[in-house]
Amino acid sequence: MSRVESVAEAGPGRSAGAVPVVGGRRPRTAAGSLALVRSELSLTFRRTRTIALLGILALLPVLIGTVVRIETGGARGGEGPAFIAQVTQNGLFLVFTALAVALPVFLPMTVGVVAGDSIAGEASTGTLRYLLVAPAGRTRLLVAKFTAGLAFCLAATATVGLAALATGAALFPLGEVTLISGDTISFGEALLRAVLVVGVVACSLAGLVAIGLFVSTLTGSGIAAMASTVGLVITVQILDSFPQLHAVQPFLFTHHWLTFGDLLREPMYWDGVLKNLGLQAFYVAVFGSAAWSRFTGRDITA
Amino acid sequence: MTDHTTTTDGEGGAPYRSGRRTAVRILVPVVVAGTVAAGIGLVPALADGRSPDLPALTAEQLVAKALGTGTQSLSGTVRVSADLGAPAQLLGAVGGLGTGGQGGGAQGFDPSAPAPESKLAGLLGGEHTLRVAVDGPDRQRVGLIEQLAGYELVRNGDQVWAWDSASNEAFHLALPQGGGHPATTPGLPAGVPVTPQEAARQFLALGAGTTSVTVDGTTTVADRKAYQLSVRPTQSGSTLGEVRIAVDSATGVPLAVVVKATGGATVFDAHFSDVSFARPDAKAFEFALPKGARVVEQKAGEAPAGGQPGGGPKAGGQPGAEEARAAEDSLNVIGEGWTTVVSLKLPAGEIPAGAAGRHGSEAAGQSVQSLARALGKPVKGGSLISTKVLNALVTEDGRVFAGAVTLPVLQSAAGVK
Incomplete structure (x- = not known):
C-alpha cells in the first residue's frame, strides 16, 4: 500500500484523536459530506463538457419536432417514433416522444460519460490522491460522486423535457391532452404527469450510474471507463433484442426503460414502472457495493 | 455505506489486518447480490405456490358455481401468454385473412389495422397485458397495454368503440337496439377468449360425454383463494391434454385458464394478476373520440367501409x-x-x-x-x-x-x- 493511501486511511482517525470531544465527529461528518457533495456537483455542472452534453440533448427535441412538423402531411398512421400520432395533436407529447427517442441511446451515452469519468478521470489527471488526503474518506467520496451522477441524470432528462416542451409549444397546438388509453385530461394534469415521467426516466438511469461508477474504479483511464460503460449499454440493448434470451431479459437494466409510457394511461399502470425502479435499485445495490469494495481496497498510484 | 466508513475510520489506530479486510470487501457485494437475487426468486415463488385450505367440492358443484356466478361487475388486469408454436408468417397470414394483419410479436401489431378482430387475434402469439372492466352484460372495456402505445375497446350499451393510440385511428360500431351477444364482447371472433370467464364458459360448454371434469386441489390467483378445475378429453385424437380453470372460491368467477397440450407444454395461459369485484366507475365506459382521430364506421355484421385513411396496406x-x-x-x-x-x-x-x-x-x-x-x-x-x-x-x-x-x-x- 502506498504512503499516500495510509495517510488517507489514518487521516480521519488521527484528527478525531486530536479533538477529544465526545460526539464531535457526527456533525462534522454530515457537514463534511454535504460540502463534498456540493463540490462534486459544482465540479460536474461547471465543466464545459457537461454543458456541451446538455446542449446536444436540448437540440434533439428541436430536431424531432421540426421533422415531425414538416412531415406531418405525408406521415402514414402509426409509422415513426413513439406517440407520433399524439404529437401532431398536442405539443406536450413531444416531451414523451423525445424521451422515448433519447432514452435508448443519447441519455445513457451522456450518463456513461459522466459516471465513467467520475473516479477514473480524477485518477488520470492525478487529482484523486489530493481528494483522498482531505479527511473525506473513500466511501463518502464515492457517495458524493454517485449523488453527482444522479443529479446529472435528472438534469439531462429535465433538459430533454424542457427543450421538448418549448419546441412542442412553438410548433404544435397545446390544450387538453388525450392519453394513450383514450381518456382526456386537462393540460395542467398532463404537465404534472410529464414531470412524473421525467422523474421516472431519471431514476431509470440510476443503475447505469452505479455501473459506470464501478467501471470507473477499475481503471485509471477516464476514456477507457467511459467507452466501456457506453459499450456496455449498447451490448445490453442488443442482448435485449434477442428472443432466444427471453429468460434473462427481465433482469437487464435496460429492459423496463420504456415502461414510462404506462404513466400516460388512465388510471396509471404502475406495474412495469415499479419493476423498472426495483431493478434499478438492485443494480445500485450490487454495483454500488462492488464499487465500494473495489475503491476502498485499491492502491491509488496517481 | 456510512457504517463502513465508521469501521474504516475506527481502525485508524488498530493493527492493519489486510487479509480480513479484503475478505470483507469482497464478501459485501457478493452478499448483497445474493440476498437481492434470492428475494426476487423466492418471493413470487412463495406467493404463487400456496394451496389454501378450502371445503371440498365435487366437480359438479364447482362447475355450477362457476356457471351460476352472480358477479356482474369486475375490473382487473389480465395477463395472457400464448405459445402455439405457430410460424410468424402463418399468424400474419391468418391476421391478413381476418381483417388485415398483425405480425406475431409482442409489439408486432400492424398499426394500420384498428379493427378489433385483428388486434385481438394478436393475443394468440406472445405475452400481453390487458386491463379489463366489466359492468353488467352491456358495458365492457378492454385495454391492451403495448409498449408506449395503447389499444382500447369500449362497449357502452349499443355503442362500440375501438381506438389505436399508435395510429390515432378509431373503429366505431353501432349495435342494433336490443341485439348483440350479451355474454361476449362484440367484435371479437369466436374462439378468442379475452377474459377468463369467457374462456372458461367456452370450455365448460364443450360436450359432456367427451370430457372428464375433476376438481384438482386449490390454488391462489391474484391473492384470492381458488379451486382448480381440471378438464380433460376422454376422446383420443385431440392434441389438447388438459384445460385447468381456477375458480374463485368466494364468487365463482374463473380467475385463470391454462391450456396444456398432450405433451404437457402450456400453450395458453390467461390469468388475472389483480382483480376487484367492486363496480367500476361509470366514467370508464364513456368513450370520447380523441381529437384528430380518423374513424372507420362499421354497421353490425358488415365489413368495415368508408373513411379508409392513408395508404397502400389499408x-x-x-x-x-x-x-x-x-x-x-x-x-x-x-x-x-x-x-x-x-x-x-x-x-x-x-x-x-x-x-x-x-x-x-x-x-x-x-x-x-x-x-x-x-x-x-x-x-x-x-x-x-x-x-x-x-x-x-x-x-x-x-x-x-x-x-x-x-x-x-x-x-x-x-x-x-
Whole structure:
C-alpha cells in the first residue's frame, strides 16, 4: 500500500484523536459530506463538457419536432417514433416522444460519460490522491460522486423535457391532452404527469450510474471507463433484442426503460414502472457495493 | 455505506489486518447480490405456490358455481401468454385473412389495422397485458397495454368503440337496439377468449360425454383463494391434454385458464394478476373520440367501409377482409367435442401486401395456397401445417381442414384414404 493511501486511511482517525470531544465527529461528518457533495456537483455542472452534453440533448427535441412538423402531411398512421400520432395533436407529447427517442441511446451515452469519468478521470489527471488526503474518506467520496451522477441524470432528462416542451409549444397546438388509453385530461394534469415521467426516466438511469461508477474504479483511464460503460449499454440493448434470451431479459437494466409510457394511461399502470425502479435499485445495490469494495481496497498510484 | 466508513475510520489506530479486510470487501457485494437475487426468486415463488385450505367440492358443484356466478361487475388486469408454436408468417397470414394483419410479436401489431378482430387475434402469439372492466352484460372495456402505445375497446350499451393510440385511428360500431351477444364482447371472433370467464364458459360448454371434469386441489390467483378445475378429453385424437380453470372460491368467477397440450407444454395461459369485484366507475365506459382521430364506421355484421385513411396496406387490406368473410360463409364443422374439425375453401386471391406484418413481408403477394405449401410439410392428401396444438391440412384442391386434432383425424375428415 502506498504512503499516500495510509495517510488517507489514518487521516480521519488521527484528527478525531486530536479533538477529544465526545460526539464531535457526527456533525462534522454530515457537514463534511454535504460540502463534498456540493463540490462534486459544482465540479460536474461547471465543466464545459457537461454543458456541451446538455446542449446536444436540448437540440434533439428541436430536431424531432421540426421533422415531425414538416412531415406531418405525408406521415402514414402509426409509422415513426413513439406517440407520433399524439404529437401532431398536442405539443406536450413531444416531451414523451423525445424521451422515448433519447432514452435508448443519447441519455445513457451522456450518463456513461459522466459516471465513467467520475473516479477514473480524477485518477488520470492525478487529482484523486489530493481528494483522498482531505479527511473525506473513500466511501463518502464515492457517495458524493454517485449523488453527482444522479443529479446529472435528472438534469439531462429535465433538459430533454424542457427543450421538448418549448419546441412542442412553438410548433404544435397545446390544450387538453388525450392519453394513450383514450381518456382526456386537462393540460395542467398532463404537465404534472410529464414531470412524473421525467422523474421516472431519471431514476431509470440510476443503475447505469452505479455501473459506470464501478467501471470507473477499475481503471485509471477516464476514456477507457467511459467507452466501456457506453459499450456496455449498447451490448445490453442488443442482448435485449434477442428472443432466444427471453429468460434473462427481465433482469437487464435496460429492459423496463420504456415502461414510462404506462404513466400516460388512465388510471396509471404502475406495474412495469415499479419493476423498472426495483431493478434499478438492485443494480445500485450490487454495483454500488462492488464499487465500494473495489475503491476502498485499491492502491491509488496517481 | 456510512457504517463502513465508521469501521474504516475506527481502525485508524488498530493493527492493519489486510487479509480480513479484503475478505470483507469482497464478501459485501457478493452478499448483497445474493440476498437481492434470492428475494426476487423466492418471493413470487412463495406467493404463487400456496394451496389454501378450502371445503371440498365435487366437480359438479364447482362447475355450477362457476356457471351460476352472480358477479356482474369486475375490473382487473389480465395477463395472457400464448405459445402455439405457430410460424410468424402463418399468424400474419391468418391476421391478413381476418381483417388485415398483425405480425406475431409482442409489439408486432400492424398499426394500420384498428379493427378489433385483428388486434385481438394478436393475443394468440406472445405475452400481453390487458386491463379489463366489466359492468353488467352491456358495458365492457378492454385495454391492451403495448409498449408506449395503447389499444382500447369500449362497449357502452349499443355503442362500440375501438381506438389505436399508435395510429390515432378509431373503429366505431353501432349495435342494433336490443341485439348483440350479451355474454361476449362484440367484435371479437369466436374462439378468442379475452377474459377468463369467457374462456372458461367456452370450455365448460364443450360436450359432456367427451370430457372428464375433476376438481384438482386449490390454488391462489391474484391473492384470492381458488379451486382448480381440471378438464380433460376422454376422446383420443385431440392434441389438447388438459384445460385447468381456477375458480374463485368466494364468487365463482374463473380467475385463470391454462391450456396444456398432450405433451404437457402450456400453450395458453390467461390469468388475472389483480382483480376487484367492486363496480367500476361509470366514467370508464364513456368513450370520447380523441381529437384528430380518423374513424372507420362499421354497421353490425358488415365489413368495415368508408373513411379508409392513408395508404397502400389499408386499401389493400379491405378486399382481403371481404374475401375472408365470404370464406367464412362456406365454413363447415365436422365432428364434435374435442375432435371438431373446421373446413373451408381457400380464397384464390393473394394475401394483401403488408397484411402479413413486419415479420412476414416476404410472404406478401403470394397466394394463400402456395404459402401453405411452402410452410407445411407434405403428407398424404396435401400439406400439413402443424403447431403445438392446432393442425391444419391444406388439400391439393384448395380446401383446409383445421382443428386441435392429430393428423389421422384431419385426414379422415378430408376423406383421404
